[in-house]
Amino acid sequence: MAHAVPHVDELLREYLLFRGFTDALADKAKGFSVDKILTELHALVSAHNLDGLVEFWDFLQTYFFSRLDSSMTTAVDALETALLRYFLVHAVEADRRDVVSSFFTLFGDRLFAQATAPGSGLRRGTVLVPGAAARGSALDDGGSSGGGAIAGEVPSELRKGVVGQGRAAGDSGQSSSSLVDVLYVGSGGADWLEWFALPVLDNPQAHPTFKPYFSKAWVDNFAVSLANFLKTVFQAIPLPKLLAFNQERLRRQALEAQVRSLQSEVHRLRAQLQTASSELADMDRKRKVASTIRVQRVETHAAERSSRHSMAIGAASRVVESARPRAVSGASRGALSGSDAVVEEVVASPQPEPMVAAAAAAATGGVASRHSADPAPATRESPLPGGEEPFIVLNQEVFAEHKAPITKCLFSADGSSIASASKDGTVRLWTFSSFPSSRNAVIRCSAPVLSLEWEPMSDRLLLAGTAQREIKLWSVNEKKELYTLLAPAHVPRVTTLACSPSSQLFVAGLAGKAAGGELHVWDLRTLQPTMELGLSPEPTANTSLAFNHNGRMLVAGGADGMIRVFDMSTGTPIMGWPAHDGAAGGVTGVAFTNDETSVVSHGADGKFTRWSLHSLGSELYMYNTTGLTGTGGGELSGLAMDGDGEYMIVGTSASHGAIYHVEQHAPVQTLGGHGSAVRAVDWHPTLNCAITGSADATVRVSKLIKAL
Structure with a gap:
C-alpha cells in the first residue's frame, strides 16, 4: 500500500494543476501565468542563481514539457539552450566572470558529451587559450597538434579572439603555455563548443561569434518565443488520469448504446428477411399455380382441336361415301372444299397466351419503375468573395x-x-x-x-x-x-x-x-x-x-x-x-x-x-x-x-x-x-x-x- 502513495500524490498534483487550484500547492507553476513565469526566470538570471534556474526549469520540464508530444522535444531543447546562453550573457554584462566559470564547471562535461556524440556533425580543431603562447605559432602557420587536430579548421573569428588572448597572456609572463583541444561546431552542427572560449575573452560583446547574443533584439525574440511556447503548453495540457475514467464511462455508454442499436437493427433485418421469404414463397406458389393452369389450358385447347379435326374428317368421309353412287355436283364439291378449309384453319391457328404476355409486361414495367429515379447531385456552398472556403x-x-x-x-x-x-x-x-x-x-x-x-x-x-x-x-x-x-x-x-x-x-x-x-x-x-x-x-x-x-x-x-x-x-x-x-x-x-x-x-x-x-x-x-x-x-x-x-x-x-x-x-x-x-x-x-x-x-x- 505504501508504494502507491507517491503515485496517488502525483495524480492529485496533476489534477489540481489542471483545475487551476494552485493555491492548494506551493505555487511553483505561478498559476499558469506566463508573465509570472517569465518574471521568475528573469529574477533568477538577474540574481545569478544558477541552481535555482536549473531547478525551476526542471520543474517545468517534469510537470509540463514531459507531457508533450515527442515532436516538441526539439523546441524544448532549443529554448533550454537559449535560456542558458541568456544566463551567460547576463553574467558577462554584470562582469561576473566567476559565475561564467561556475557555469562551465557545472555544465561543461554534459555540453562536451552532447557535442561529441556520434552524428552531431562536429569536427575537432585546436584553439590556443591563456597559457598556450609557446605553441601559438603553430596556429598561425596552419600546423597540426596532437591527435590529428587541424588548426586551420578553427573559424578565423574565434582564432583571432582566443589566440589573441593566449598571446597576451604569454607576453605578460603568465604560466607555461599548452595546447588545449577545443571542439567547435562545423557546418550544420550545434555551436555550444565555441562558448568554451567565453571566459577568456576580454570583450566578448564585440566578438563576431557572441555579439548577436548581447543585442536587445535577441533577448526580445527569446522572451517572445518562450512566452508563446508556454501559452501553447498550458493550452495543450492533457486530461489528468483521474478524469480519464469519465471518458471511459462515456465511451462505454456509447458502445453499449451502439450495441443496443445494432441488436435492434439485427431484429429489424431479420423481420424483413422473414417477410421477404414469405413473399418469395407466395410468389413461387402463385407461379406454380399459374403454370398448372397454363398447362391445363394448353391441353384443353389441344383436345378441342383434335376433336374438331376428327369431326371434320368424319363428315368428309360421310360426304364421300354418300357421293359414290351418284355424280358429284358442284355444290357438293363446294361443301367438301369448305370442310377442308375448316380443318386447315383449326390445325394452323396459333394459340395465344395472354397471361404469359401480361406477366412479362408487368415484370418489365416493374423493373423499369424501380430504377427510374436517379439521386439528386450533392451541392456545395458558394465561397465568399476574395478567398477559398475552408x-x-x-x-x-x-x-x-x-x-x-x-x-x-x-x-x-x-x-x-x-x-x-x-x-x-x-x-x-x-x-x-x-x-x-x-x-x-x-x-x-x-x-x-x-x-x-x-x-x-x-x-x-x-x-x-x-x-x-x-x-x-x-x-x-x-x-x-x-x-x-x-x-x-x-x-x-x-x-x-x-x-x-x-x-x-x-x-x-x-x-x-x-x-x-x-x-x-x-x-x-x-x-x-x-x-x-x-x-x-x-x-x-x-x-x-x-x-x-x-x-x-x-x-x-x-x-x-x-x-x-x-x-x-x-x-x-x-x-x-x-x-x-x-x-x-x-x-x-x-x-x-x-x-x-x-x-x-x-x-x-x-x-x-x-x-x-x-x-x-x-x-x-x-x-x-x-x-x-x-x-x-x-x-x-x-x-x-x-x-x-x-x-x-x-x-x-x-x-x-x-x-x-x-x-x-x-x-x-x-x-x-x-x-x-x-x-x-x-x-x-x-x-x-x-x-x-x-x-x-x-x-x-x-x-x-x-x-x-
Missing part, C-alpha cells in the same frame, strides 16, 4: 418539427445530443447519431422558450428559460421535469442561461418589460439563488453569457452595448467597457478565445470585434459587416467557436450562418439553406459539424470536412 459541406440534415422561430440550439458537452428551443413553447431533443436513441423527447412549456443550456459536468440535465419567469430543469435520461424555478416577478423574461463548467452553479440573465435587467446565480444542489451580480453603470438586459474553461470568470454582453467580466469566486465585476451601440440593440454574442487572453463579440450594429483582457478591453481588431455580400451584413446573432478555437460561426440577418476565421478576422464561408434569418448557432465540441436555427422554424445540422 470547409466542404458533406450534407445537411433538416429538422422541421418546430412551429415557430428557433431561439436556441445546442450540442451537449460530449457532442452526443442536440437540443433546440422555439417560440412555440417547446424544446426538442434528439441524438446526434445515425442510430435511434431513447434520449429523443419533447419538453412542452407554457410560454415561448428564450434560453437553453446543458449542465456540462454530466450532460444529464437540461435547463430551459421562458418568457414567463420559468426555468425548467429536465432530466434527459429519465425524460421528465425535475423542478421549475421562478424568476422575480419584475424581471420575468429569462433571456440567457450559462452553467459553470466546474461547479453546480448556473447564471440566468433576467429582463423586465422595460430596458432593465439582472444577473442571478443559482445553486443546482439546493435549487436556491446564491447571489446577484452587480451591473453598472445601470441595470440592463443581458443578451449573452459565457464562462471561461475553469468557471472562475464570466463574461456578459448587455443590451446597452457594454461587456462586463465578473470574478465568480466573489461575484464582483472585474472590468467593463462599452463595446457596441446600445441604441442599435447592443451586444448580440460574446465568448472567450481559447487562450483566454481576449474576448470576441458582435452586436446589432454589425461590428465584429476582438478585445484584449490585459489592457482593460482595448480593441485588438474590428470587422464591420454592414453591407457585406455573402453574410447579409447588419445584425449578427449567436456565436460559437470550434474545438480548436480556429473558427467560429455566427448567425446573420440573412438566411445563413457565417463562419469566421479568428486570426484572419474575416468571414470565410457561409452555411445556407434557411428561408429566414439565422438566430441560433453552435459548433460540435470535437467534430467539424455546425448547427444553425432560423426564424423559419427549422434547424439544420451541417457536417463538414476540411478542404485541402
Whole structure:
C-alpha cells in the first residue's frame, strides 16, 4: 500500500494543476501565468542563481514539457539552450566572470558529451587559450597538434579572439603555455563548443561569434518565443488520469448504446428477411399455380382441336361415301372444299397466351419503375468573395418539427445530443447519431422558450428559460421535469442561461418589460439563488453569457452595448467597457478565445470585434459587416467557436450562418439553406459539424470536412 502513495500524490498534483487550484500547492507553476513565469526566470538570471534556474526549469520540464508530444522535444531543447546562453550573457554584462566559470564547471562535461556524440556533425580543431603562447605559432602557420587536430579548421573569428588572448597572456609572463583541444561546431552542427572560449575573452560583446547574443533584439525574440511556447503548453495540457475514467464511462455508454442499436437493427433485418421469404414463397406458389393452369389450358385447347379435326374428317368421309353412287355436283364439291378449309384453319391457328404476355409486361414495367429515379447531385456552398472556403459541406440534415422561430440550439458537452428551443413553447431533443436513441423527447412549456443550456459536468440535465419567469430543469435520461424555478416577478423574461463548467452553479440573465435587467446565480444542489451580480453603470438586459474553461470568470454582453467580466469566486465585476451601440440593440454574442487572453463579440450594429483582457478591453481588431455580400451584413446573432478555437460561426440577418476565421478576422464561408434569418448557432465540441436555427422554424445540422 505504501508504494502507491507517491503515485496517488502525483495524480492529485496533476489534477489540481489542471483545475487551476494552485493555491492548494506551493505555487511553483505561478498559476499558469506566463508573465509570472517569465518574471521568475528573469529574477533568477538577474540574481545569478544558477541552481535555482536549473531547478525551476526542471520543474517545468517534469510537470509540463514531459507531457508533450515527442515532436516538441526539439523546441524544448532549443529554448533550454537559449535560456542558458541568456544566463551567460547576463553574467558577462554584470562582469561576473566567476559565475561564467561556475557555469562551465557545472555544465561543461554534459555540453562536451552532447557535442561529441556520434552524428552531431562536429569536427575537432585546436584553439590556443591563456597559457598556450609557446605553441601559438603553430596556429598561425596552419600546423597540426596532437591527435590529428587541424588548426586551420578553427573559424578565423574565434582564432583571432582566443589566440589573441593566449598571446597576451604569454607576453605578460603568465604560466607555461599548452595546447588545449577545443571542439567547435562545423557546418550544420550545434555551436555550444565555441562558448568554451567565453571566459577568456576580454570583450566578448564585440566578438563576431557572441555579439548577436548581447543585442536587445535577441533577448526580445527569446522572451517572445518562450512566452508563446508556454501559452501553447498550458493550452495543450492533457486530461489528468483521474478524469480519464469519465471518458471511459462515456465511451462505454456509447458502445453499449451502439450495441443496443445494432441488436435492434439485427431484429429489424431479420423481420424483413422473414417477410421477404414469405413473399418469395407466395410468389413461387402463385407461379406454380399459374403454370398448372397454363398447362391445363394448353391441353384443353389441344383436345378441342383434335376433336374438331376428327369431326371434320368424319363428315368428309360421310360426304364421300354418300357421293359414290351418284355424280358429284358442284355444290357438293363446294361443301367438301369448305370442310377442308375448316380443318386447315383449326390445325394452323396459333394459340395465344395472354397471361404469359401480361406477366412479362408487368415484370418489365416493374423493373423499369424501380430504377427510374436517379439521386439528386450533392451541392456545395458558394465561397465568399476574395478567398477559398475552408470547409466542404458533406450534407445537411433538416429538422422541421418546430412551429415557430428557433431561439436556441445546442450540442451537449460530449457532442452526443442536440437540443433546440422555439417560440412555440417547446424544446426538442434528439441524438446526434445515425442510430435511434431513447434520449429523443419533447419538453412542452407554457410560454415561448428564450434560453437553453446543458449542465456540462454530466450532460444529464437540461435547463430551459421562458418568457414567463420559468426555468425548467429536465432530466434527459429519465425524460421528465425535475423542478421549475421562478424568476422575480419584475424581471420575468429569462433571456440567457450559462452553467459553470466546474461547479453546480448556473447564471440566468433576467429582463423586465422595460430596458432593465439582472444577473442571478443559482445553486443546482439546493435549487436556491446564491447571489446577484452587480451591473453598472445601470441595470440592463443581458443578451449573452459565457464562462471561461475553469468557471472562475464570466463574461456578459448587455443590451446597452457594454461587456462586463465578473470574478465568480466573489461575484464582483472585474472590468467593463462599452463595446457596441446600445441604441442599435447592443451586444448580440460574446465568448472567450481559447487562450483566454481576449474576448470576441458582435452586436446589432454589425461590428465584429476582438478585445484584449490585459489592457482593460482595448480593441485588438474590428470587422464591420454592414453591407457585406455573402453574410447579409447588419445584425449578427449567436456565436460559437470550434474545438480548436480556429473558427467560429455566427448567425446573420440573412438566411445563413457565417463562419469566421479568428486570426484572419474575416468571414470565410457561409452555411445556407434557411428561408429566414439565422438566430441560433453552435459548433460540435470535437467534430467539424455546425448547427444553425432560423426564424423559419427549422434547424439544420451541417457536417463538414476540411478542404485541402
